[in-house]
Structure formats: C-alpha cells, structure tokens
Amino acid sequence: MTAKTTILNLTDEEFVHPGNRACSGCGLSIIYRTALKALGRDTILVVPPSCLTVLQGLYPVAATQLPSLNVTFASTAAAATGVLGALRAQGREKTTVAAWAGDGGTADIGLQALSGACERGENFIFFCYDNEAYMNTGVQRSGTTPQHVLTTTTPISGKPQKKKDVPAIMAAHGLDYIATASAAYPIDLYDKTIKAKTFTGPRYLHIHTPCPAGWGFLPQMTVKIGRLAVETGLFDLYEIENGRFRLTGQSAKMLGKKRLPVGDYFKTQSRFKALTDAHIEEIQQDVDRKWNAYENNDSPR
Amino acid sequence: MEKKTPFAERKSHSEPGPGDGGRTGSWRVLRPIIDPEKCIPAKTNKKACFACWLYCPDGVITKTLLPAIDYEYCKGCGICAEECPSGAITMVEETLLIMEEEK
Numbered sequence: 500m501t502a503k504t505t506i507l508n509l510t511d512e513e514f515v516h517p518g519n520r521a522c523s524g525c526g527l528s529i530i531y532r533t534a535l536k537a538l539g540r541d542t543i544l545v546v547p548p549s550c551l552t553v554l555q556g557l558y559p560v561a562a563t564q565l566p567s568l569n570v571t572f573a574s575t576a577a578a579a580t581g582v583l584g585a586l587r588a589q590g591r592e593k594t595t596v597a598a599w600a601g602d603g604g605t606a607d608i609g610l611q612a613l614s615g616a617c618e619r620g621e622n623f624i625f626f627c628y629d630n631e632a633y634m635n636t637g638v639q640r641s642g643t644t645p646q647h648v649l650t651t652t653t654p655i656s657g658k659p660q661k662k663k664d665v666p667a668i669m670a671a672h673g674l675d676y677i678a679t680a681s682a683a684y685p686i687d688l689y690d691k692t693i694k695a696k697t698f699t700g701p702r703y704l705h706i707h708t709p710c711p712a713g714w715g716f717l718p719q720m721t722v723k724i725g726r727l728a729v730e731t732g733l734f735d736l737y738e739i740e741n742g743r744f745r746l747t748g749q750s751a752k753m754l755g756k757k758r759l760p761v762g763d764y765f766k767t768q769s770r771f772k773a774l775t776d777a778h779i780e781e782i783q784q785d786v787d788r789k790w791n792a793y794e795n796n797d798s799p800r
Numbered sequence: 801m802e803k804k805t806p807f808a809e810r811k812s813h814s815e816p817g818p819g820d821g822g823r824t825g826s827w828r829v830l831r832p833i834i835d836p837e838k839c840i841p842a843k844t845n846k847k848a849c850f851a852c853w854l855y856c857p858d859g860v861i862t863k864t865l866l867p868a869i870d871y872e873y874c875k876g877c878g879i880c881a882e883e884c885p886s887g888a889i890t891m892v893e894e895t896l897l898i899m900e901e902e903k
Contacts, residue, residue, distance in 0.1 A: 506849070506850045506851065506853070506854050507847055507848070507850070509854070511853070511862075511863045513859045515859060516816060516817060516818040516819070516820070517818050517819070517824070517858045517859055517860045517870060517872075517873035517874075518818045518819030518820065518821055518822065518823065518824045518858075518872070518873040519820055519821050519824070519858070520820065520821035521857065521858070522875075523827060523828075523875035523876060523877040524857065524875075524877030524878070524879055525857050525877075526857070528857030528858060529855060529856075529857045532857070532859050533854075556814060556820035556821075557814075557820060558812050558814050559813075559814050559815060560814055560815065560816075560817045560819070560820035561814035561815060561816045561817070561820065562816070562818075562820050562821075563816065564816045685854055685855070686854075711877075717878075718877040718878060718879070719877055719878030719879050719881065719882040719891075720882065721857070721877070721879055722855050722879055722882065722883055723882060
C-alpha cells in the first residue's frame with residue numbers, strides 16, 4: 500500500500516466544473532468530486548436519470564470532465580455492460596467503467612439489470628449514492644427510504660416499510676468488493692474507490708448522501724448530519740473484501756464505545772417529524788442489536 | 801441535396817465547461833469570508849487543514865496557503881464555515897455586502 504491518504508496529499512485536480520445545477524450544500528457534489536479524483540481520467544461513466552444527471556449539466560454544457568453516457572433508468576448496469584463490450588472490441592480494457600446511480604436507480608428501478616450484470620461478472624464499479632428518496636423528481640419514497648420518514652408520497656405518517664439493505668443484496672451475489680461510505684468522510688470514500696479499482700469483476704459502493712432539500716435541514720449541515728448518521732450507528736462504514744466483512748473508519752473506532760442516541764439524528768431533520776418516542780425506542784433497540792452483533796464478531800450478514 | 805448524417809453520429813453531445821447552471825454565485829444569500837488571522841494554513845504559513853477545500857461541494861475553494869473562494873460560482877451553502885476547525889470563515893449577509901460595494 501502507498502502512503503495514507505490525507506487532505507494534504509489528495510490531488511487538487513478537479514474533474515467537476517463549478518457552476519453546475521446541484522443544490523446549495525449538495526452531499527452528492529462532495530462525493531462525486533472526491534470519487535472522480537480516485538477514478539482518474541481514464542474512466543467512462545454511465546448515469547441513469549437521477550440528481551447526478553442534473554449535476555452533470557444540461558445540453559450543451561457538461562459539468563463533468565469525463566466521458567459520460569446518459570442511459571434510461573432501468574438499464575444502468577446493462578448499458579455499462581455494453582460500454583465494456585465496446586471497449587473490449589477496441590482493445591481498451593484498462594479503461595475503468597463506473598456506473599453512478601441514485602438509490603432509486605439502484606434499489607428499485609435498476610436492480611434487475613444490476614443483479615444480472617453482477618451475476619454475469621461484468622468488470623465495472625457500481626456507485627449507489629443513497630439520498631434515501633427520489634430527490635430529483637421531488638422527494639418521493641424509494642426502497643431505501645428509512646421507516647417512518649415523511650416524503651411527498653408518504654406525507655402524513657411516513658413510510659410504513661423498513662429500509663431495503665442493498666449492500667446485503669449485493670453481498671449475496673458474492674462480489675469480491677463491496678463497501679459503504681458517507682459524504683461526511685470523503686477521504687474514506689477516496690480510499691475505498693482506489694481499493695475497488697484494484698479488483699476485477701463487479702464491485703459495489705453504497706454511499707450515504709445527505710440531501711438538504713429532501714431531508715429538511717439547512718445546507719450548511721450536510722457534513723454534520725452525515726457524520727451524525729455514522730456516530731449514532733444508524734449507517735455503518737464497512738467493506739466486504741472477498742467475503743470478509745470488516746468495519747472501517749469511524750465505525751471501526753466506535754466498536755466497544757458508547758454511541759450517540761439515535762434520537763439526536765432524528766431531531767436534526769424535518770423528514771423525521773412523524774416519529775413517536777415509541778418508534779425511536781424501537782429503532783434504538785434495532786441499532787443496539789446490530790452493534791451487539793458487530794461487537795461479538797458475529798457479522799449480521 | 802443535403803448530405804444526411806449517419807444515424808450513429810446523430811447524438812446530443814455536451815462539451816465540458818463551467819457554469820452550465822449559469823453564474824451560481826447569484827444563488828448565494830450568505831457570503832463566506834475567510835479571516836487570514838484565524839485560518840490555520842494562512843496563520844502558520846504551512847500546508848495544513850484545508851477542510852474547507854475538502855468539503856466544498858462545488859470545488860470553488862483553492863488549496864492555497866490562504867484559501868481563495870470563487871464568488872462567481874460559490875452557492876453560499878456554508879459547509880466551509882461549519883467545518884472550519886478554527887472558526888475562520890464567517891457567513892455575511894450578501895445584501896449588506898452588495899449595498900456596501902455599491903456605495
């Protein structure tokens with residue numbers, strides 16, 4: 500391994516132009532900027548309709564400096580397979596193909612294509628930035644929206660169902676590298692992207708991405724809220740490397756220590772207004788159970 | 801007769817460039833201002849910290865000893881002020897600054 504990545508040795512070469520259409524305080528902008536630094540110039544992006552399409556820019560100006568193919572919602576991983584086929588025909592097998600989809604494009608609409616491509620063992624990196632709803636169309640519930648969260652399609656008592664655990668679904672495909680990351684820890688994301696590049700075959704990264712407009716918090720709090728989700732134990736940073744599960748970064752540091760109560764996280768956002776004390780107690784017990792399993796080295800996956 | 805472009809070449813293709821959303825600096829309500837007395841790399845004259853550069857969603861802050869902000873495109877989210885460990889960045893009401901500049 501090379502030297503540890505820090506803010507100081509992280510490249511200041513930018514791959515995303517400023518003045519794009521992303522909202523003020525967008526969590527996606529932070530992770531996109533950072534992960535592209537890790538992916539490098541020799542990369543082709545495949546992007547379905549999502550907030551990222553908005554960020555990437557409308558015709559004729561693009562905010563991204565890398566070649567990027569905009570495809571239909573359900574076909575991200577299938578289109579990435581096609582790009583890989585074209586590169587193979589041209590003998591350009593060193594070029595990285597990275598698919599970037601939102602949680603809707605991954606967990607709901609794009610799941611079938613993704614599952615198929617992973618089963619075939621296509622050589623791409625799939626990034627899912629999870630902002631926990633369909634943000635770009637106006638905050639509709641998605642498969643990864645947490646339970647009891649208010650969205651425009653669950654406006655009164657919140658979403659009744661629980662959040663879909665997509666990294667676990669991907670782990671069940673037996674991928675060589677799966678990792679979770681957060682917009683609040685860009686260096687961790689950078690390292691995981693660099694690591695993902697060293698593997699071949701399908702690789703999956705799931706990134707927790709706070710959204711000021713959709714979650715109901717002030718734009719300056721994006722990073723603080725992302726950090727709070729990790730520090731309360733609600734979202735865990737981990738990687739599954741050749742089937743071996745390992746907590747990383749801040750989550751690894753929290754093993755055996757007292758976590759912040761989950762209520763601290765829920766207080767910060769207006770989308771959790773429908774939560775009752777009983778709900779919070781129930782979620783706290785779920786989180787405690789999950790972390791007990793981590794601490795007893797008994798992976799919940 | 802006009803020559804027809806082959807179907808494969810008929811595609812919408814964007815060229816990279818800044819400002820596809822216009823001058824996003826005009827979205828700003830609060831303007832971040834860096835105090836060189838408090839900013840760690842400016843104060844110590846050493847490459848250090850740069851938390852504002854790392855967390856800026858739009859990449860409009862430079863990684864220089866006194867970080868510079870591109871106000872043309874800074875959307876004024878305030879993440880830099882929130883994340884600055886030494887409290888060197890203050891968010892100032894944009895309208896007051898504009899009124900002062902126009903004087």
